[in-house]
Amino acid sequence: MSSDMEKYYRDNGRKVFLYLMTLCGNSDTAxxxxxxTFYRAIRSLKKYKGECSVYTWLCSIARNCWLEELRKRKSHKTEEISELIEDNAPRPDEAAESSDSRLRLLKKVHSLPETEKEIVLLRATQELSFREIGEIFGKTENWARVTYYRAKQKLL
Structure with a gap:
């Protein structure tokens, strides 16, 4: 069983880390x-039935870890959620117009409600299908499509 988890980590560890980076914007937190995420996955490996991909299952666990972290931080009132997102302002030598456009778009994405933000980031950075996104949230593929479309409309 531990060899399964080692394989899962080898195959998905970096992708799970990048997914968490899109959510929290901080490499230490991610x-x-x-x-x-992998600790919880080890504890619940027997519950994994293979109904979705291992990566989708791990992203569901990772998302729950992130939401729990947000609740913990919010209850401690030490930081506002907006402060959890690392400032992605371009360095002085990267102040080109295209960088400014990407920064404005990123700020818009991070201003979306949490669920919509996650869906946009999962689709854009992790290139997940709507079916996989729906599985992560415990919803349908159609729900993921509609929510993504609405979020995209807000960004436009």
Whole structure:
């Protein structure tokens, strides 16, 4: 059983980390949450029935870890959620117009409600299908499509 988890980590560890980076914008937090994700996955490996891909299952666990982290931080009132997102302002030598456009778009994405933000980021950065996104949220493929479309409309 531990060899299964080692394979899952080898195959998906980096992708789970990148997914968490899109959510929290902080590499230290993403690393901690990746570790917590795989810890929880080990504890619940017997419950994994193979109804979705391993990556989708791990992203569901990772998302729950992130939401739990947000609740913990919010209850401690030490930081606002907007402060959890690392400032992605371009460095002085990267102040080109295209960088400014990407920065404006990223700020718009991060201003979306949490669910819509996650769906846009999963689709754009992880290139997940709507079916996989629906599975992560415990919803249907159609729900993921509609929510993505509405979020995209807000960004336009």
């Amino acid at each position: 690393e901690e949450l990746t570790q917590e």
